Amino acid sequence: MSDTTPTARERLIAKVAFGSDRYEADFLAELDAYRAEVLAEAASTPLVVRRFDCSIEPALEDEHPELLVCCVAEDGRPVALLLDDAARAKLRQLLGDQRAEVMQEAARIALSLRQFEKITGARWAAQVSENVGILRVAEALAAEGKGTPAGFYQPGQTYRRDNGTWAFRCDMVTTHPEDGELTALGWRYFRGEWTEYAYGPDDWDIDQFGLKLDASDGGR
Structure with missing residues (x-):
């Protein structure tokens, strides 16, 4: 007794009584042609x-x-x-462009929320304060839409040492709430493991740390 489970094709053939070898051959040919059509249709349908x-x-x-x-x-x-490196670079560029557009649109929406009612007294002071807050939010959104300045860690890029003992994958760049200093947030590879980490402007020195970028990062 065979341990191999019969295929659907074999089970179907077992249920058909053929009157002749020629009829059996014609039936199998049509069956295989139908299978090829189904596979071709599945291959042409995008996988969502x-x-x-x-x-x-x-x-x-x-x-x-x-x-x-x-x-x-x-x-x-x-x-x-x-x-691979090329596909990651294309995807990063696509997502980066879309993110910039979203940030710029958000900045425009924020600016539209300002109010300019003809009022006086405490309500006027509150309106001015609200508008100033909106302006700060809009400026921050617009700055995000322009991307991270050159000469600093770039989101989506991985920095490595030549000897393979250290790496840093930058996931995002933020700013200090008080002095606006840039801070790169991501994952650092050190001593054989990845851990969450943050780097600032003082850490950004390609020559000092002997860093290199993945080939997908443009080789900067």
């Missing part, structure tokens, strides 16, 4: 992915690093996206 679960960074020692993105399709099937 709606949910992102997690991502796995490539190992530092990989010669051709690929980012593994784990997703789930609309029909529930698991999907694994392997993004």
